[in-house]
Amino acid sequence: MNSTILSTGIKLLVPLFVIFSLFLLFRGHNAPGGGFVGGLVFSIAFSLYTLNYGVERTKEKYKIQPFKLIAWGLLLAVVSGLIPLLAGESFLTGLWYEDITIPVLGKPGTPILFDVGVYLLVAGTILSLIFTLWEE
Amino acid sequence: MLTIILIGILLAVFAPLFYKIFKANTGKFLALFPAAGFVWFVSKYNEVANGSIIKEAFDWMPGLGVGLDFKLDGLSLLFAFLITGIGAIVLLYAGTYMKAYKKTDRFFVALLVFMASMLGLVLSDNIISLFVFWELTSFSSYFLIGFSHDKEESRDSALKALLITAGGGLALLAGLIMLGIGGETNTISELLTRGDLIADSGYLHLAMILIIIGCFTKSAQFPFHFWLPAAMAAPTPVSAYLHSATMVKAGIYLLARMSPLFNGTDSWNATLLVVGGTTMLIGASMAIINADLKKILAYTTVSALGLLTMLLGIGTEMAIHAVVIFILAHALYKGALFLLAGIIDHQTGTRNIRKLGKLFKKMPYTGTAVLIACFSMAGIPPLFGFISKEFTYAATLDMTVNSPLTTSAFFIAGVLFTAAAGMLSYIVFFGKRNRLKTQPTEAPFSLVAGPFLMAVLAVAFGLSSGLISPLLNQASLAIMPETIELKMSLWHGINTELILSVATVTIGFLAFLFIYLNPRFMASIEVSDKIKTSHAYDETMSAVVEISTRATKLIQNGNLRNYVFIMIAVFCLLTIWVLKDFSFPGINILWSDFRIYDIVIGLLMIVACFYAVMAKSRLLAIALLGLVGYGVAFIFIMFGAPDLAITQILIETLTVVIFVLVLWKLPKFLIFTEGFIKFRYFVISAFFGGLMTWIVMIVTQYPLDSHLKAYFAENSYLLAKGKNVVNVILVDFRSLDTLGETVVLGIAAIGIYALVKFNKSEKNKQI
Numbered sequence: 001m002n003s004t005i006l007s008t009g010i011k012l013l014v015p016l017f018v019i020f021s022l023f024l025l026f027r028g029h030n031a032p033g034g035g036f037v038g039g040l041v042f043s044i045a046f047s048l049y050t051l052n053y054g055v056e057r058t059k060e061k062y063k064i065q066p067f068k069l070i071a072w073g074l075l076l077a078v079v080s081g082l083i084p085l086l087a088g089e090s091f092l093t094g095l096w097y098e099d100i101t102i103p104v105l106g107k108p109g110t111p112i113l114f115d116v117g118v119y120l121l122v123a124g125t126i127l128s129l130i131f132t133l134w135e136e
Numbered sequence: 137m138l139t140i141i142l143i144g145i146l147l148a149v150f151a152p153l154f155y156k157i158f159k160a161n162t163g164k165f166l167a168l169f170p171a172a173g174f175v176w177f178v179s180k181y182n183e184v185a186n187g188s189i190i191k192e193a194f195d196w197m198p199g200l201g202v203g204l205d206f207k208l209d210g211l212s213l214l215f216a217f218l219i220t221g222i223g224a225i226v227l228l229y230a231g232t233y234m235k236a237y238k239k240t241d242r243f244f245v246a247l248l249v250f251m252a253s254m255l256g257l258v259l260s261d262n263i264i265s266l267f268v269f270w271e272l273t274s275f276s277s278y279f280l281i282g283f284s285h286d287k288e289e290s291r292d293s294a295l296k297a298l299l300i301t302a303g304g305g306l307a308l309l310a311g312l313i314m315l316g317i318g319g320e321t322n323t324i325s326e327l328l329t330r331g332d333l334i335a336d337s338g339y340l341h342l343a344m345i346l347i348i349i350g351c352f353t354k355s356a357q358f359p360f361h362f363w364l365p366a367a368m369a370a371p372t373p374v375s376a377y378l379h380s381a382t383m384v385k386a387g388i389y390l391l392a393r394m395s396p397l398f399n400g401t402d403s404w405n406a407t408l409l410v411v412g413g414t415t416m417l418i419g420a421s422m423a424i425i426n427a428d429l430k431k432i433l434a435y436t437t438v439s440a441l442g443l444l445t446m447l448l449g450i451g452t453e454m455a456i457h458a459v460v461i462f463i464l465a466h467a468l469y470k471g472a473l474f475l476l477a478g479i480i481d482h483q484t485g486t487r488n489i490r491k492l493g494k495l496f497k498k499m500p501y502t503g504t505a506v507l508i509a510c511f512s513m514a515g516i517p518p519l520f521g522f523i524s525k526e527f528t529y530a531a532t533l534d535m536t537v538n539s540p541l542t543t544s545a546f547f548i549a550g551v552l553f554t555a556a557a558g559m560l561s562y563i564v565f566f567g568k569r570n571r572l573k574t575q576p577t578e579a580p581f582s583l584v585a586g587p588f589l590m591a592v593l594a595v596a597f598g599l600s601s602g603l604i605s606p607l608l609n610q611a612s613l614a615i616m617p618e619t620i621e622l623k624m625s626l627w628h629g630i631n632t633e634l635i636l637s638v639a640t641v642t643i644g645f646l647a648f649l650f651i652y653l654n655p656r657f658m659a660s661i662e663v664s665d666k667i668k669t670s671h672a673y674d675e676t677m678s679a680v681v682e683i684s685t686r687a688t689k690l691i692q693n694g695n696l697r698n699y700v701f702i703m704i705a706v707f708c709l710l711t712i713w714v715l716k717d718f719s720f721p722g723i724n725i726l727w728s729d730f731r732i733y734d735i736v737i738g739l740l741m742i743v744a745c746f747y748a749v750m751a752k753s754r755l756l757a758i759a760l761l762g763l764v765g766y767g768v769a770f771i772f773i774m775f776g777a778p779d780l781a782i783t784q785i786l787i788e789t790l791t792v793v794i795f796v797l798v799l800w801k802l803p804k805f806l807i808f809t810e811g812f813i814k815f816r817y818f819v820i821s822a823f824f825g826g827l828m829t830w831i832v833m834i835v836t837q838y839p840l841d842s843h844l845k846a847y848f849a850e851n852s853y854l855l856a857k858g859k860n861v862v863n864v865i866l867v868d869f870r871s872l873d874t875l876g877e878t879v880v881l882g883i884a885a886i887g888i889y890a891l892v893k894f895n896k897s898e899k900n901k902q903i
Contacts, residue, residue: 034866
């Protein structure tokens with residue numbers, strides 16, 4: 001599939017997509033957005049790139065390994081659940097650091113970590129799907 | 137105690153990292169863990185030997201009565217010593233032995249997980265945590281048996297062991313839960329005192345049967361014994377550790393632990409006695425018709441486990457004493473023999489006793505250790521095995537009924553044990569023939585040291601049994617609360633036990649000579665290869681595969697439209713069945729409620745649907761369906777659900793992209809369906825649409841506000857510090873659900889990868 005407009009545009013759009021996806025991820029707690037949506041946007045960026053340039057070039061240029069994303073995502077989500085255990089709470093209880101408030105994000109806490117895990121996992125899943133189907 | 141177990145698990149997680157740092161010395165480094173554990177348990181020795189019981193309790197799921205409760209009494213401490221002590225020896229040994237294998241780091245991971253969970257198993261005082269650790273040992277055993285996963289034999293054996301032990305584990309779970317319900321507590325030490333309460337609930341008998349099944353599968357009792365010899369496909373350190381000294385004794389441990397509750401029930405004693413006795417005889421006779429060192433050891437292990445079960449079945453004071461003594465004696469000599477068999481294999485390249493001989497001069501240390509261990513196995517004084525044998529004879533002679541039968545069964549087993557010991561030691565080290573191509577040398581210190589130490593301990597405990605008797609005394613008290621004190625000594629005077637013991641060894645030696653001096657017997661010794669002990673298992677497995685293949689071919693014939701048709705049809709039928717009591721609600725639509733853009737988007741979607749059905753090209757149809765999806769997203773926006781709308785739009789976009797990727801490979805145009813089939817799809821679609829409309833109408837009849845909605849809206853900012861309720865529900869209030877869903881997503885990704893990549897030969901069959 002070769003479209004000059006898309007293939008030129010996507011090069012510029014990928015960084016924007018990624019930044020936007022991170023924005024969606026971090027504002028999720030207080031406004032529409034979140035890890036799932038962020039992950040989808042992230043994967044759409046590279047899906048479109050793949051449609052133009054193929055899997056090899058995408059992997060080469062952006063050093064993306066979908067299964068690693070999935071693994072890290074799961075790890076982060078589980079770790080965010082395990083942290084409260086150390087504080088004597090039950091698995092996956094949300095804990096916050098109350099003293100500071102970060103713009104967009106709000107108060108930092110384990111749910112954000114969990115959301116980052118979801119973000120990575122969703123991105124990894126979709127990209128592994130796209131890459132696999134494309135290579136076939 | 138929890139700390140030790142957790143350290144073990146943590147070490148397992150980081151074992152690959154340590155392997156990168158320490159390389160070949162990983163085994164030595166990791167052996168520090170069980171060694172430290174051993175020292176800790178030694179520090180508790182005096183306390184336990186004096187009769188006190190050390191307890192620890194941690195809440196896990198207090199609402200369900202599930203806790204990480206640990207209890208250290210004599211029986212637990214005996215097993216803890218075996219697990220940590222032999223564990224340290226095995227890790228040291230494995231560091232050298234496993235050099236020939238690849239990916240050794242994984243081996244250490246599984247071995248450490250096993251070690252930690254086995255410790256958890258013998259220390260647990262809660263039925264649920266006991267079961268969790270029980271299953272963990274089964275899983276780690278599966279990974280260890282199948283360690284050489286590129287060999288079919290290893291994979292089969294691993295699966296066999298897993299299916300048998302984990303299947304039995306399910307029976308055990310059911311049995312334990314029944315005990316918990318009947319005794320109204322999940323704590324084992326309390327359950328053991330509540331026999332009457334459990335009996336009143338009516339669960340006692342069924343629970344007993346289920347627990348017996350669980351223990352029999354784990355401890356390789358007849359008719360489940362066949363998995364243990366097959367498990368010899370594992371690397372030798374694993375066989376020594378899991379399949380002789382520790383894991384297979386988990387069943388024995390649990391039977392012993394449950395003895396205060398069940399001992400005295402006729403069916404309990406009879407079952408254990410008969411099954412144990414049968415297993416003992418089968419194992420012993422299979423042992424002497426094998427030529428493979430490890431197989432001989434495996435069958436004698438089966439036999440020893442049978443003996444332990446039989447003794448628990450006898451259930452008298454003497455028998456319980458014999459149990460605890462034999463557990464220790466067997467772990468020492470059999471663990472050592474396995475490790476030594478591994479050394480012989482490692483140095484000579486074969487485990488076939490017909491090829492081995494005249495090794496003593498070349499491997500003097502290994503040979504000495506084997507001789508000592510074999511003497512202990514045959515029950516020759518002054519070794520610990522002798523004391524064990526004396527006690528067993530005392531127990532069988534002491535029985536009120538069936539004493540002659542049981543005594544003679546043990547006599548036969550003892551004779552066969554002696555013969556097997558002769559085959560292991562004499563043929564290999566002094567046998568006349570040596571058919572090896574290269575001449576072996578003595579093994580390095582790190583291999584011989586461990587088993588040599590175990591052999592020395594067998595001598596030490598034999599000579600001064602007072603060293604260990606306080607512990608064994610406490611262990612038997614845990615199995616049978618009111619026993620007289622256990623006293624061991626080598627010399628009891630000339631009595632029936634001694635005469636029987638001497639006769640056993642003598643006849644055993646004659647039997648060995650008969651086998652060894654008779655060339656025809658030696659030649660035909662491998663007959664056991666032809667005996668299929670697991671025939672029923674093989675038949676069942678192939679039947680399961682056959683039935684699933686047929687079912688799959690019938691239901692999943694590869695026509696995707698058929699799948700969708702069946703799914704929707706089943707859904708419709710089920711929905712109708714659920715909703716059959718609801719009537720059709722009246723339609724009261726106020727046209728003035730509609731806004732102009734509602735109507736525009738609605739019309740747009742209807743038109744898109746219509747053209748999607750009529751489209752002659754797949755691409756067009758998909759683009760039109762995308763339009764419908766975006767319409768839905770618009771509706772979400774208009775009714776104030778921006779999160780849903782964003783997700784919907786992104787998913788639609790991705791769906792189109794993925795479809796395009798798939799369609800790439802398919803023909804552009806085709807006639808989808810014709811005639812009757814088309815009609816069928818039309819009917820089911822119309823029906824489905826109508827049904828969904830009906831559901832929506834029913835739902836709107838009921839008020840929509842629930843207290844959950846109010847709760848989430850109120851507490852999302854107060855408790856979870858987030859203003860976006862949808863997101864807060866996803867990542868905080870219901871985060872366990874989300875975690876589950878993300879795991880499913882990850883598995884789906886791996887599944888699709890596997891489907892596409894590994895199924896290339898069959899891809900042409902798909903539409």
